[in-house]
Amino acid sequence: MSKAAKRVEIKAQKRLKSLVRDYFLNLDAAADDSDRKVAWCTSVGPCELLVAFGFEVYFPENHGALLGARKVSHEYIPRAVGEGYCAESCSYMTSDIGSSLAGYSPLTEAFGIAGPPKPDVLAYSTNQCREVQDWWSYFGRKHDAPVVGVCPPAHLGAITPDHVKFVRGELVRIIERIESHFGMKLDHAKLEEAVALSSKASSLWRDVLDTARARPSPMTFSDGLIHMSPVILMRGSQIAIDYYEDLLAELKQRRDDGVAAVPDERFRLYWDGMPVWPKLRELSDKFFDLRAVIAASTYCNSWAFDEYDGGDPLDWMAKTSIEIFINRDEGFKQSFLTEMFERFDIDGAVFHNARTCPNNTNSRFGMPQRLRETLDKPVVVFDGDLSDVRFFSTAQTMTNIEAFIEQLEERKR
Amino acid sequence: MSGPLFVGVDVGSSATKCVVLRGDGALAGHHAVPSGFDYGESVATALDRALESAEASRDDVAYCVSTGYGRRKVEIADRQVTEITCHARGAREWYPQVRNIIDVGGQDTKVIRINEKGQMTDYRMNAKCAAGTGTFLESIAVKLGMSLTDIDALAMDSKADAVVNSYCTVFAGTEVIERIKEGQAKEDISMGLFRSIASRVSEMIPAPDGAVGVTGGVVAHCRAMVRALEEVLKTDILLPPMPQHAGAYGAALLAMESSKTSKGAEGVC
Numbered sequence: 001m002s003k004a005a006k007r008v009e010i011k012a013q014k015r016l017k018s019l020v021r022d023y024f025l026n027l028d029a030a031a032d033d034s035d036r037k038v039a040w041c042t043s044v045g046p047c048e049l050l051v052a053f054g055f056e057v058y059f060p061e062n063h064g065a066l067l068g069a070r071k072v073s074h075e076y077i078p079r080a081v082g083e084g085y086c087a088e089s090c091s092y093m094t095s096d097i098g099s100s101l102a103g104y105s106p107l108t109e110a111f112g113i114a115g116p117p118k119p120d121v122l123a124y125s126t127n128q129c130r131e132v133q134d135w136w137s138y139f140g141r142k143h144d145a146p147v148v149g150v151c152p153p154a155h156l157g158a159i160t161p162d163h164v165k166f167v168r169g170e171l172v173r174i175i176e177r178i179e180s181h182f183g184m185k186l187d188h189a190k191l192e193e194a195v196a197l198s199s200k201a202s203s204l205w206r207d208v209l210d211t212a213r214a215r216p217s218p219m220t221f222s223d224g225l226i227h228m229s230p231v232i233l234m235r236g237s238q239i240a241i242d243y244y245e246d247l248l249a250e251l252k253q254r255r256d257d258g259v260a261a262v263p264d265e266r267f268r269l270y271w272d273g274m275p276v277w278p279k280l281r282e283l284s285d286k287f288f289d290l291r292a293v294i295a296a297s298t299y300c301n302s303w304a305f306d307e308y309d310g311g312d313p314l315d316w317m318a319k320t321s322i323e324i325f326i327n328r329d330e331g332f333k334q335s336f337l338t339e340m341f342e343r344f345d346i347d348g349a350v351f352h353n354a355r356t357c358p359n360n361t362n363s364r365f366g367m368p369q370r371l372r373e374t375l376d377k378p379v380v381v382f383d384g385d386l387s388d389v390r391f392f393s394t395a396q397t398m399t400n401i402e403a404f405i406e407q408l409e410e411r412k413r
Numbered sequence: 414m415s416g417p418l419f420v421g422v423d424v425g426s427s428a429t430k431c432v433v434l435r436g437d438g439a440l441a442g443h444h445a446v447p448s449g450f451d452y453g454e455s456v457a458t459a460l461d462r463a464l465e466s467a468e469a470s471r472d473d474v475a476y477c478v479s480t481g482y483g484r485r486k487v488e489i490a491d492r493q494v495t496e497i498t499c500h501a502r503g504a505r506e507w508y509p510q511v512r513n514i515i516d517v518g519g520q521d522t523k524v525i526r527i528n529e530k531g532q533m534t535d536y537r538m539n540a541k542c543a544a545g546t547g548t549f550l551e552s553i554a555v556k557l558g559m560s561l562t563d564i565d566a567l568a569m570d571s572k573a574d575a576v577v578n579s580y581c582t583v584f585a586g587t588e589v590i591e592r593i594k595e596g597q598a599k600e601d602i603s604m605g606l607f608r609s610i611a612s613r614v615s616e617m618i619p620a621p622d623g624a625v626g627v628t629g630g631v632v633a634h635c636r637a638m639v640r641a642l643e644e645v646l647k648t649d650i651l652l653p654p655m656p657q658h659a660g661a662y663g664a665a666l667l668a669m670e671s672s673k674t675s676k677g678a679e680g681v682c
């Protein structure tokens with residue numbers, strides 16, 4: 001491609017940096033303040049409840065991703081393995097536990113804080129995987145803090161009212177535990193407000209992702225990975241909404257002006273599975289050079305929930321928490337992917353088989369083959385990991401990706 | 414020397430191969446050297462020797478395509494193409510009816526599926542480990558104090574089954590010792606190693622229908638590999654005339670095709 005082709009940076013990114021910084025500094029201050037409380041929460045866990053109770057919410061998976069992006073996970077994983085955590089279990093978990101044992105945190109270099117805030121409570125949902133339950137339990141023991149969780153029905157096809165009722169019951173149980181442990185009372189108006197704000201941010205995030213339907217796409221997967229922080233970290237706050245309103249306006253403008261995330265876009269790809277955080281830049285450059293845009297992904301869509309239109313906020317929380325892609329059966333997943341391929345006019349799909357995250361890997365039960373056959377689209381699977389570079393071969397993966405593009409070129413001829 | 418020449422250079426992890434074709438597609442020369450530590454040097458040697466065998470010099474090269482893991486080390490290349498596409502192109506030229514191509518290389522193994530139009534429809538590469546590759550055989554041969562050729566010769570005399578179940582090089586090494594302790598014949602144990610690779614390869618065949626062809630260094634040097642694949646896949650295997658050079662041959666064919674489109678056409682990377 002033209003060597004002169006350059007990325008046009010998304011301007012909102014500058015503001016995002018300061019938002020994320022403020023978020024971590026606030027968490028750090030809260031952890032030091034005896035009048036304030038910190039809760040740890042899984043990325044699609046019962047965050048709105050915690051916000052309504054007045055906790056500052058921290059997301060350990062984000063710390064796992066930061067360790068990966070800093071390319072240091074593999075240095076800390078052995079510490080967790082030494083504690084009895086399998087080297088092939090979630091590398092977010094093992095690197096997070098290992099770095100804690102080693103007294104290291106990327107938050108120190110990035111924001112000048114000692115590390116993750118000490119939790120007063122840890123809340124999880126196994127709607128994504130059972131690993132989080134044990135990960136949270138480790139830190140619950142370490143910090144002598146209560147661990148509360150929802151274990152919803154998993155791998156669902158259709159969602160029934162019984163499923164929702166069951167999860168709602170689990171949420172009520174969490175509320176009761178928090179109320180009795182901390183002597184607090186949940187303010188239902190605050191919960192409604194948190195859910196409304198969370199839902200609004202999530203809808204805006206969906207609209208942001210939708211701008212990639214344009215040809216050329218104004219954003220790509222790596223942009224999505226950068227800009228998804230507010231919808232996770234600042235869920236239930238007005239800050240996330242304000243940010244996405246601005247980002248959406250900018251992306252719509254880029255789209256209308258024909259600003260391409262990948263100049264001379266030739267192919268539109270779908271990414272399924274976890275990102276490869278330590279190799280994000282290399283992979284993004286490779287696709288950029290090949291003039292292929294990753295226009296949509298399962299991962300970034302994980303935080304695009306259904307809208308809240310009033311009613312019982314606990315029902316909304318229960319329903320959205322089990323509706324997510326990762327918690328569904330293969331039939332649902334195949335329909336979802338088929339719809340996404342059509343919606344984003346996808347030429348082919350890249351499946352990441354992440355060694356330590358079978359939960360967010362969808363190439364283990366014949367999905368790529370079925371999609372290839374039913375949609376007549378090329379699909380490639382590559383082996384890697386979200387954080388642990390020891391499971392990733394750069395040369396092999398790059399060859400795999402280049403061969404995939406050659407396959408797409410051949411079909412175009 | 415007559416007419417412009419088209420060159421394919423395949424820089425693999427074990428060997429660097431070069432094929433030179435005339436304008437009509439006829440083979441003018443070829444050469445292979447170990448890749449060693451210095452890819453630049455092995456490329457230069459393979460290229461110059463192949464050109465020598467074609468009674469030509471670098472000035473006669475009209476277009477060059479490089480492939481293989483070291484494809485970026487080939488300065489003379491006008492275009493770089495992955496070994497997956499090149500092996501498919503080379504094998505297809507030799508056997509137009511081929512639908513599955515198995516490339517058993519030193520460092521990795523690939524299975525490529527092509528349709529009746531000759532288009533690549535699917536491919537698989539082995540996971541990041543030695544299982545199913547030439548490295549698996551070499552490591553165990555070293556452990557037994559033998560060469561690959563010795564193991565191959567022994568395996569071809571095998572009369573009975575000796576099963577080596579493990580794909581893992583380390584575990585397979587232990588299993589070999591077990592089989593020796595059990596008193597199994599070394600010929601049968603050797604064949605068991607080739608069958609272990611064939612069994613790993615069989616998992617990578619996306620659709621085991623249609624003609625199957627093999628390429629790569631391992632099948633070039635080990636007849637037992639072809640026999641094991643035939644046994645495990647239960648089909649005849651097409652073994653081309655220069656299996657080790659299939660990638661370089663495919664690259665040279667693509668060089669001919671690329672030069673027709675445009676000299677200096679843009680590569681994929």
Ligand code: SF4
Pocket residue numbers: 061090091092093128129130131132274356357358359360386
């Ligand atoms: S979904 Fe995967 S990456 Fe995320 S916490 Fe669970 S195992 Fe780890």
